[in-house]
Amino acid sequence: MSQRFSGKTVIITGACRGIGAGIAERFAQEGANLVLASNDSQRVTFVAEQLATEYAVNAVPLAVDVTDEGDIQNLYKMAHERFGSIDVSVQNAGIITIDRFDSMPRADFDKVLQVNTTGVWLGCREAAKYMVKQGSGRLINTSSGQGRQGFIYTPHYAASKMGVIGITQSMALELARHNITVNAFCPGIIESEMWDYNDRVWGEILSTNEKRYGKGELMAEWVKNIPMRRAGKPSDVAGLVAFLASDDAAYLTGQAINIDGGLIMS
Numbered sequence: 001m002s003q004r005f006s007g008k009t010v011i012i013t014g015a016c017r018g019i020g021a022g023i024a025e026r027f028a029q030e031g032a033n034l035v036l037a038s039n040d041s042q043r044v045t046f047v048a049e050q051l052a053t054e055y056a057v058n059a060v061p062l063a064v065d066v067t068d069e070g071d072i073q074n075l076y077k078m079a080h081e082r083f084g085s086i087d088v089s090v091q092n093a094g095i096i097t098i099d100r101f102d103s104m105p106r107a108d109f110d111k112v113l114q115v116n117t118t119g120v121w122l123g124c125r126e127a128a129k130y131m132v133k134q135g136s137g138r139l140i141n142t143s144s145g146q147g148r149q150g151f152i153y154t155p156h157y158a159a160s161k162m163g164v165i166g167i168t169q170s171m172a173l174e175l176a177r178h179n180i181t182v183n184a185f186c187p188g189i190i191e192s193e194m195w196d197y198n199d200r201v202w203g204e205i206l207s208t209n210e211k212r213y214g215k216g217e218l219m220a221e222w223v224k225n226i227p228m229r230r231a232g233k234p235s236d237v238a239g240l241v242a243f244l245a246s247d248d249a250a251y252l253t254g255q256a257i258n259i260d261g262g263l264i265m266s
């Protein structure tokens with residue numbers, strides 16, 4: 001594989017599994033210096049060690065809560081001290097809960113917005129301080145198909161992911177003059193532990209007396225609506241993120257790009 005990111009510092013949040021781990025692997029394959037952040041310290045350490053061994057790259061794990069300003073400041077400070085630049089920052093950490101309107105706790109609503117939206121903004125804000133000084137950088141934010149269209153029983157998640165697109169557009173306008181691009185990607189159904197949860201909990205709530213969803217059945221039904229007739233893999237998403245971080249995407253900013261096998265066309 002080409003080594004487009006050799007000598008570049010790439011920070012990825014939510015890198016301990018799923019889409020974030022897939023993105024980390026792609027950047028490792030292309031020679032980046034990686035700083036991998038997650039609130040699951042054990043698993044992110046495992047991923048970093050695995051990638052460092054397999055691809056002979058620098059991969060530093062860090063325990064970070066993306067809603068904690070001190071943790072975020074420490075993440076970029078450490079990455080800059082260690083590698084001397086902050087070239088690409090991927091704000092990927094995210095959570096979901098699924099509930100009917102009359103049983104969703106306020107705390108769940110607030111938490112989803114804090115992690116998915118405030119967390120993205122905090123990462124962009126901190127990374128941009130370094131990128132402005134450098135006169136270059138790439139900010140890449142994780143939205144969702146729900147950033148395009150809300151879905152049932154997840155008003156907080158839809159709001160949070162639409163918010164990510166708003167942050168992306170606003171910061172793209174502000175940072176363009178500094179040679180910093182800000183883009184978002186909107187995954188559809190991607191195989192991950194988050195989707196195991198979605199399949200189980202949406203499956204429970206959407207089950208009726210006529211139709212009860214067993215394990216994997218709801219996901220299989222929804223996958224039939226995807227024009228490409230399969231769920232995505234973290235590596236599918238990682239290819240897009242690597243493109244957005246590459247020189248080929250130098251003139252692309254303020255965009256939100258669907259990566260969903262054709263599920264949403266807009």
Ligand SMILES: NC(=O)c1ccc[n+]([C@@H]2O[C@H](COP(=O)([O-])OP(=O)(O)OC[C@H]3O[C@@H](n4cnc5c(N)ncnc54)[C@H](O)[C@@H]3O)[C@@H](O)[C@H]2O)c1
Pocket residue numbers: 013014015016017018019020037038039040064065066067092093094095115142143144145186187188189190191192193194195
């Ligand atoms: N899987 C999908 O189908 C799908 C679709 C659209 C969007 N997304 C988005 O993609 C991103 C990754 O999703 P995934 O499917 O890999 O999910 P996942 O649940 O498998 O992984 C989420 C990651 O975020 C980390 N995380 C959660 N809260 C955190 C916090 N407060 N601080 C730091 N790290 C935290 C977790 O440790 C984990 O590494 C999320 O933002 C999600 O909303 C996923």
